[in-house]
Amino acid sequence: xxxxxxxxxxxxxxxxxxxxxxxxxxxxxxxxxxxxxxxxxxxxxxxxxxxxxxxxxxxxxxxxxxxxxxxxxxxxxxxxxxxxxxxxxxxxxxxxxxxxxxxxxxxxxxxxxxxxxxxxxxxxxxxxxxxxxxxxxxxxxxxxxxxxxxxxxxxxxxxxxxxxxxxxxxxxxxxxxxxxxxxxxxxxxxxxxxxxxxxxxxxxxxxxxxxxxxxxxxxxxxxxxxxxxxxxxxxxxxxxxxxxxxxxxxxxxx
Amino acid sequence: xxxxxxxxxxxxxxxxxxxxxxxxxxxxxxxxxxxxxxxxxxxxxxxxxxxxxxxxxxxxxxxxxxxxxxxxxxxxxxxxxxxxxxxxxxxxxxxxxxxxxxxxxxxxxxxxxxxxxxxxxxxxxxxxxxxxxxxxxxxxxxxxxxxxxxxxxxxxxxxxxxxxxxxxxxxxxxxxxxxxxxxxxxxxxxxxxx
Numbered sequence: 001x002x003x004x005x006x007x008x009x010x011x012x013x014x015x016x017x018x019x020x021x022x023x024x025x026x027x028x029x030x031x032x033x034x035x036x037x038x039x040x041x042x043x044x045x046x047x048x049x050x051x052x053x054x055x056x057x058x059x060x061x062x063x064x065x066x067x068x069x070x071x072x073x074x075x076x077x078x079x080x081x082x083x084x085x086x087x088x089x090x091x092x093x094x095x096x097x098x099x100x101x102x103x104x105x106x107x108x109x110x111x112x113x114x115x116x117x118x119x120x121x122x123x124x125x126x127x128x129x130x131x132x133x134x135x136x137x138x139x140x141x142x143x144x145x146x147x148x149x150x151x152x153x154x155x156x157x158x159x160x161x162x163x164x165x166x167x168x169x170x171x172x173x174x175x176x177x178x179x180x181x182x183x184x185x186x187x188x189x190x191x192x193x194x195x196x197x198x199x200x201x202x203x204x205x206x207x208x209x210x211x212x213x214x215x216x217x218x219x220x221x222x223x224x225x226x227x228x229x230x231x232x233x234x235x236x237x238x239x240x241x242x243x244x245x246x247x248x249x250x251x252x253x254x
Numbered sequence: 255x256x257x258x259x260x261x262x263x264x265x266x267x268x269x270x271x272x273x274x275x276x277x278x279x280x281x282x283x284x285x286x287x288x289x290x291x292x293x294x295x296x297x298x299x300x301x302x303x304x305x306x307x308x309x310x311x312x313x314x315x316x317x318x319x320x321x322x323x324x325x326x327x328x329x330x331x332x333x334x335x336x337x338x339x340x341x342x343x344x345x346x347x348x349x350x351x352x353x354x355x356x357x358x359x360x361x362x363x364x365x366x367x368x369x370x371x372x373x374x375x376x377x378x379x380x381x382x383x384x385x386x387x388x389x390x391x392x393x394x395x396x397x398x399x400x401x402x403x404x405x406x407x408x409x410x411x412x413x414x415x416x417x418x419x420x421x422x423x424x425x426x427x428x429x430x431x432x433x434x435x436x437x438x439x440x441x442x443x444x445x446x447x448x
Binding site (some may be wrong): 092096133137140141143144147148150151152153154162165166169170172173174176177179180183184 | 257258260261262264265266267268269271272274275276278361362371372379
C-alpha cells in the first residue's frame with residue numbers, strides 16, 4: 001500500500017468518525033438519517049477493509065468491490081435524503097425527483113440484469129468499473145434534476161443540505177470523469193484513477209465535515225398554500241401571457 | 255466512444271451546475287413587499303405602458319415612413335429611420351425584460367405551493383421560453399433590417415407568436431380560469447394584481 005493510499009484511507013476514517021460524532025453530539029443524527037446511514041456504513045466498511053488489508057491482504061480485492069457496491073447502493077440514499085430535504089413541503093417537486101430517481105436507477109439495474117442473464121461471461125465483479133460508472137451517471141442525472149428544479153423555483157437550502165449536495169456532487173462528478181478516462185485510456189490510467197477517486201472522496205468528506213459541523217437546516221419554509229390559490233396564480237400568469245402574445249401577434253401592422 | 259463522450263458530458267455538466275449552485279446569490283424573501291411591488295410595477299408597465307395598441311401601432315406605423323419619404327429630404331429620411339429603429343428596439347427589449355420579470359415572479363411564488371400542477375408548469379415554462387425567443391428574433395430582425403425593411407421576417411415572427419397564443423388559449427381552457435375567479439378575469443378589469 002502506498003503512503004498516499006494509507007493517508008487517504010486513515011484520513012477518510014478519521015473524517016467519517018468526526019462527521020458521525022458531530023451529529024451525535026449535536027443531536028441531529030436522526031434529522032438526516034439516510035445520509036448518516038451511508039456515512040456509518042462507509043466508516044465501518046473502511047475499518048473492516050483496513051483490518052483485512054493488514055491481516056489477509058490477498059482477499060482484499062474481492063472484498064473491496066463487495067463493500068464498495070454496498071456503500072454505492074447506500075449512496076443512492078444520500079440523494080433520496082437531499083431530495084427529501086430540498087423539497088420538504090413541495091409534494092409535486094419531490095415526486096418529480098423521486099420519479100427521475102426510480103427511472104434512472106431502474107434503467108441501470110434493468111441493464112445489469114439483462115447483461116447478467118444474457119451474457120454468461122459478464123458479472124458485476126469483473127465489470128465493476130463499468131457498473132460503478134453507470135451508477136454514478138444515474139446519481140449525476142438525479143442530482144442535476146434536483147438542482148435544476150431547486151434553481152428554477154429558487155428554493156433556498158440551508159448550510160447542511162448545500163454541503164451534502166456539494167460534497168456528493170464533487171465526488172460523483174470526479175468519479176464519472178475518472179472512470180470515463182479509465183475506460184478510454186485503459187489500465188495505464190489506473191494509478192491516476194485511484195488518486196482522483198481517493199482525493200475527490202476526501203474532498204467530499206471535508207465538505208461534509210464543515211457543512212454538517214452543526215445543525216443548520218436553512219430557512220423554515222412557509223406553510224404550503226392551497227391548490228385553489230395556485231390555480232388562480234397560474235391562471236393569471238397564463239392570461240397575461242396570452243395578452244402579451246396577442247399584442248406581439250399584431251405588432252408591426254403590415 | 256459514444257459511451258465515453260456521454261459520460262464525459264454528464265460529468266462536466268454536473269460540475270458546472272454545482273459551480274453555479276455554489277455561487278448562487280441569496281434568494282429574496284418569499285412574497286416580500288418589495289417583490290410584490292416590483293411585480294405590480296412590471297404588470298402596470300406591460301399593460302398600460304408597453305402593450306397598448308395605440309403605442310404599438312404608432313411605433314410601427316408605415317404611414318409615418320410614407321409621409322417622411324414624400325415630404326422630407328434624404329438626410330431627414332435616414333435620421334427618421336435610425337430613430338424609429340432605436341425606438342422599436344427599445345420597445346422590444348423592454349417587453350422582453352418585463353416577460354423575464356413576470357417569469358421570475360411566477361416561479362418565485364409557485365415555489366410556495368405544496369402541490370403544483372405539473373402540466374400547467376410545463377406549459378407555462380414552454381410559453382415563457384417561446385415568448386422570450388420570439389422577442390429575441392423580433393429584436394434581431396429590427397436590428398438587422400430596421401422597423402420597416404423586413405416584412406417577411408416580421409410575418410414569420412408574428413406567426414410564431416400566433417402559435418404561442420394558441421397554446422396559451424388551450425391552457426386557459428384547461429385551467430378553466432373563468433370558473434376559478436370570474437370577477438377578476440373580467441376583460442374590463444385590467445388585472446394588474448397577480
